[in-house]
Amino acid sequence: MTGRAGAGGLPAETTRLVGRRREIAEITRRLQTARLVTLTGVGGVGKTRLALRIARNAGDAFPGGVRFADLSGLPGPAALGRAVRAALASADGTGGPMAERLARLLAGRLGLLVLDGCEHVAEACASVVAALLAAVPALTVLATSRRVLGVPGESPFQVEPLPVEAPEDAGRNGAGDGGGEGAVALFADRAAAALPGFAPTPEVALLCRRLDGIPLAVELAAARLGTLTVGQLIRGAGDRFGLLADGGPAGSPRHRSLRAAIGWSHELCAPLERLLWARLSVFEPGFDLAAVRAVCADADPGRGLPAELVEDVLVALVDRSIVQRVDTGREIRFRMLDTVREYGAERLRELGLRAATRRRHREHYLALACRFDREWFGPDQVAWRARMSEELPNLRAVLDSCLADPAEHATALALAGRLAYLWMACGLAADGRHYLGRALAAGHVPGENRCRALWACAWLADLQGDLDTANDLATECLSEAFARRDQAAAGWGTVCCATTGLHWGYLAEALAMYEQARATHEDGGDREAGLAYTLVCEAYALTCLRRPEQALSRLRRQRSLSECRGDVWLRSSGDRVRSLIELDRGDARAAERFARAALRDKHRLHDGPGTADALSALAAAVASLGRMDRAARLLGVLRLVEDDCGLRAGRPRPMAPGAPAERQARAVLGDRAFEAAYDAARAQDRRAALEYALEETG
Numbered sequence: 001m002t003g004r005a006g007a008g009g010l011p012a013e014t015t016r017l018v019g020r021r022r023e024i025a026e027i028t029r030r031l032q033t034a035r036l037v038t039l040t041g042v043g044g045v046g047k048t049r050l051a052l053r054i055a056r057n058a059g060d061a062f063p064g065g066v067r068f069a070d071l072s073g074l075p076g077p078a079a080l081g082r083a084v085r086a087a088l089a090s091a092d093g094t095g096g097p098m099a100e101r102l103a104r105l106l107a108g109r110l111g112l113l114v115l116d117g118c119e120h121v122a123e124a125c126a127s128v129v130a131a132l133l134a135a136v137p138a139l140t141v142l143a144t145s146r147r148v149l150g151v152p153g154e155s156p157f158q159v160e161p162l163p164v165e166a167p168e169d170a171g172r173n174g175a176g177d178g179g180g181e182g183a184v185a186l187f188a189d190r191a192a193a194a195l196p197g198f199a200p201t202p203e204v205a206l207l208c209r210r211l212d213g214i215p216l217a218v219e220l221a222a223a224r225l226g227t228l229t230v231g232q233l234i235r236g237a238g239d240r241f242g243l244l245a246d247g248g249p250a251g252s253p254r255h256r257s258l259r260a261a262i263g264w265s266h267e268l269c270a271p272l273e274r275l276l277w278a279r280l281s282v283f284e285p286g287f288d289l290a291a292v293r294a295v296c297a298d299a300d301p302g303r304g305l306p307a308e309l310v311e312d313v314l315v316a317l318v319d320r321s322i323v324q325r326v327d328t329g330r331e332i333r334f335r336m337l338d339t340v341r342e343y344g345a346e347r348l349r350e351l352g353l354r355a356a357t358r359r360r361h362r363e364h365y366l367a368l369a370c371r372f373d374r375e376w377f378g379p380d381q382v383a384w385r386a387r388m389s390e391e392l393p394n395l396r397a398v399l400d401s402c403l404a405d406p407a408e409h410a411t412a413l414a415l416a417g418r419l420a421y422l423w424m425a426c427g428l429a430a431d432g433r434h435y436l437g438r439a440l441a442a443g444h445v446p447g448e449n450r451c452r453a454l455w456a457c458a459w460l461a462d463l464q465g466d467l468d469t470a471n472d473l474a475t476e477c478l479s480e481a482f483a484r485r486d487q488a489a490a491g492w493g494t495v496c497c498a499t500t501g502l503h504w505g506y507l508a509e510a511l512a513m514y515e516q517a518r519a520t521h522e523d524g525g526d527r528e529a530g531l532a533y534t535l536v537c538e539a540y541a542l543t544c545l546r547r548p549e550q551a552l553s554r555l556r557r558q559r560s561l562s563e564c565r566g567d568v569w570l571r572s573s574g575d576r577v578r579s580l581i582e583l584d585r586g587d588a589r590a591a592e593r594f595a596r597a598a599l600r601d602k603h604r605l606h607d608g609p610g611t612a613d614a615l616s617a618l619a620a621a622v623a624s625l626g627r628m629d630r631a632a633r634l635l636g637v638l639r640l641v642e643d644d645c646g647l648r649a650g651r652p653r654p655m656a657p658g659a660p661a662e663r664q665a666r667a668v669l670g671d672r673a674f675e676a677a678y679d680a681a682r683a684q685d686r687r688a689a690l691e692y693a694l695e696e697t698g
Contacts, residue, residue: 010052010068010114017053018189019162019181020046027054027157031061031112031140034155035133038118038143041159042321042340043261044216047144048116050159055114055142064111064138072117077124084128087113110138118145119320120268126151146265147320158321161213161337162186167202183208183218190222203230210234212337217258262343265322275305276313277322278351281344282361284393286326286335289314291394294364295357330386358401365391365398366411369418376421377529379566385426385605388419392431395419399435409442414449420456421529424463425569427608427645433460451481451489458496462503463609464647471500491517491525495534498541507544507654514538532561532570540577544654548581555581572601573610579617580657588624595621596694603690608645612638615693620657628668629677630697631661636681637689644686 027050030037039047055066069087074080113132118125126149129141133151143149148156162183184200187208191198207230211217221233266274279296280287287295292314298304305313314334317323322340326333336344348354368391372384388395395415402412416435423432436457440450454477462470477493480486498513514537521531535558542551555574562571579594595618602610615638623631635658641647666674681689 010056010066011070013049013052013056015193016189017049018186020050020053021181023050023157023159024054024057027142028058030155030157031058031142034153035139036129036141036143036149036151036154038145038149038154038156039159040145040148040156040321042161042214042337043146043265044214044258045159045161045321046215047159049215051114051116051142051144055112058112062110062112062140064109066112066114068114068116070116071121071125074121077121080121080124080128084113084115110140113139113141115141115143118143118149119147119265122147122149125149146268158324162208162215162218164209164213165205167205183211183213183215186215187218187222190219191225194223194226198225201230203234207234210338212339214258214337214339216261217339220258258339259343262340265320265340266343266347269320269322270316272305272309272313273316273320273322274347275351276310277317277340277344278348278353279305279344279357280317280323280336281341281348282354282357283336283341284397285338285341286333286390286393288331288333291364292334294367295360328386328390330383333390361394362398362402362408362411365394366415366418369395369415373418373421376425377532377565377567377570381425381566381568382604385422388422389426389606392428396431396435399439403435403438403442406443409439410445410449412442413439413445413453417449417452417456420452420459421569423456424459425605425607425610427606427611429460429463429609430646433457433464436460446480447484448486448489451477451484451486451493454480455489455492455496458493459499462496462500467500467503470496474500487520487523487525488530491520491530491534494520495530495537499537502537502541502544502654505654507541511538511541511545514541528561528565529567529570532558532567533573535561536570536573536577539574540580543577543580543584546584548585551577551581568601569605569607569610572598572605572607572614575601576610576614576617579614579621583617583620583624583657588621592618592621592625596696599690600694603694608641609647611690612641612645612647615641616656616658616661618693620661623661623664627697628665629673631665632669632674632677633681634693635662635665636678637684637693639678640682640684640686640689 027037027039031054039051041047052068055068059066067087069083071080071083074083115125115129122145125143125145129143129149130151132139133141133153148154163181165182165184184204187204188198188200191200207221208218211221224233266277269277276292276296280292282295283291289311293307293310296305297307297310299307314323318325318334322336324335324337326335345354348357372388376384399412399415402408402415412435416432416439419432419435422428423436436453440453440457444450454473458470458473458477461467461473474493474496477489478497481489481493494513494517498510498517501513502510514534517534518531518538521527521534525531535554539551539554539558542548542554555578558574559571561567562574575594575598579591579598582588582594583591595614599611599614599618602614615634619631619634619638622634638658662674669677681692684692
């Protein structure tokens with residue numbers, strides 16, 4: 001908190017600044033080379049407080065002095081010159097043009113002028129700053145604004161909310177004793193003023209996360225502790241604007257409440273910017289430009305937001321710190337803080353546009369899922385995995401919304417089914433079973449989408465070891481598929497029935513069903529992913545039956561299909577089966593090579609179950625090569641991966657190479673040494689563990 005100063009002097013700090021060491025260091029460094037540094041960010045994020053601390057610390061670097069002008073209360077651009085002159089007059093005591101006054105004040109010495117709250121007079125402020133910098137070479141300006149000023153040479157710095165400590169770290173690492181850096185530490189510091197001895201709990205971290213780590217929101221919440229518990233604050237955070245309505249720090253009225261802070265940004269927006277802000281509130285939490293165009297543009301060019309203006313208006317919201325630009329390394333995405341999004345959602349309801357915008361949001365993500373389904377068996381699987389992982393919050397929001405509305409149950413079924421490969425191939429089995437199960441239970445809507453949901457859910461149930469459920473779902477799929485003459489669904493349903501039988505130990509029967517599924521796919525079913533997947537399964541069954549030449553024949557055909565389409569998912573599954581074949585034939589080095597190739601590709605796709613299967617094969621190959629310590633560690637990594645993706649250890653598998661590898665390693669190392677290596681690997685974080693597993697060793 002800061003007290004407002006008279007003209008020119010820096011306001012006094014009335015509370016302790018928490019965190020921001022990295023920001024202070026970076027902005028101080030910029031002030032050494034840039035003559036205008038502008039701190040931008042959403043309202044309440046702490047721009048003013050940060051600027052004042054930097055200005056106070058920087059006094060020695062500016063022997064000409066540091067002057068402060070509070071622009072936040074100016075009625076308009078006409079008052080800007082008077083406010084800046086007032087800041088200078090307190091030190092200079094003479095009249096004349098601002099540039100002359102500054103030149104006399106500095107007398108050739110470096111000086112710093114802090115302009116706080118420029119956003120509502122940004123254009124006028126830009127003109128004044130540009131003129132002053134041109135006329136007074138010794139001057140540096142540090143500005144705070146919710147939008148950049150656009151002055152040549154400006155160095156903008158986006159002030160982000162405070163990081164929120166993990167719930168398990170609340171009260172540790174200095175969070176509650178004055179040594180912390182994040183939002184929990186700020187809450188604890190302010191709460192202690194009202195409740196001496198207050199110590200943060202994991203609940204405080206949850207509250208701070210709900211409040212986006214915005215310092216103003218955190219301080220307002222802490223001020224409520226006299227009448228509300230942390231638990232009550234968490235429950236009330238869904239209406240954060242009502243909960244944090246007043247009682248904020250003394251100073252600008254625009255920071256007396258969270259609604260006032262965000263509402264001021266809304267007032268500064270042009271009408272089309274306000275409309276886009278409201279419509280963007282349907283996204284959770286990130287989105288790309290294509291989604292904005294699809295969901296937020298109006299088809300009628302004569303009204304609303306024309307498609308050709310969407311990008312410009314979005315950029316304006318980024319400039320105003322309403323929307324954040326995020327470079328993922330793959331594409332540019334955008335996001336809104338929940339606090340900002342909630343304000344937009346209120347405006348969307350007031351405009352009467354909520355239902356229409358949510359319908360367009362739903363249609364866009366269903367179309368995206370259909371495109372994903374069509375293009376999955378192709379060269380862009382890794383990119384698709386990355387994109388759909390980024391879109392998961394929106395996809396989940398659409399699914400939850402559709403499942404809550406009986407009129408949209410069919411849409412939920414279609415969407416969940418079109419995401420089958422995402423659930424199956426990208427480590428999202430739990431999500432998939434959750435949504436497919438709910439969609440199937442919501443009502444019996446016969447047709448292609450139900451068949452697809454049935455076989456996908458059966459596949460996932462089998463993966464998780466729930467074989468009875470898997471068999472029931474696959475059987476129902478076959479019944480509906482035969483009734484509809486749906487060859488693709490019949491092929492997939494037969495594969496799922498066969499796989500359940502395989503895991504129950506009926507190898508010959510499973511092989512016969514795989515052969516039937518292959519014939520179904522070849523005769524008008526899914527001749528791409530469905531056929532390729534069936535060939536891998538058939539090769540695995542043949543390997544379990546010790547018929548390697550026939551298994552290799554199926555793998556050659558499957559690999560040809562995968563390579564023709566650029567597929568990674570099933571190619572890597574084939575490599576894993578090939579590893580088992582080579583291990584059974586006694587070529588451990590070839591087995592290691594194929595297992596590592598499978599592991600590399602499964603890891604790229606974030607395919608947790610596939611990664612686990614590849615690790616099992618790799619551990620077996622390494623044990624056969626006599627590297628027992630490494631085999632023990634690989635088995636530890638395997639257990640780590642299984643835990644991460646919710647797989648049950650010892651899932652029914654007719655050919656599980658990890659078990660004999662463990663017996664070999666224990667026999668050579670002894671139980672104590674084996675368990676030490678195993679536990680050390682399992683204790684690593686997943687990234688480091690998989691980097692170790694992928695190392696090529698002699």
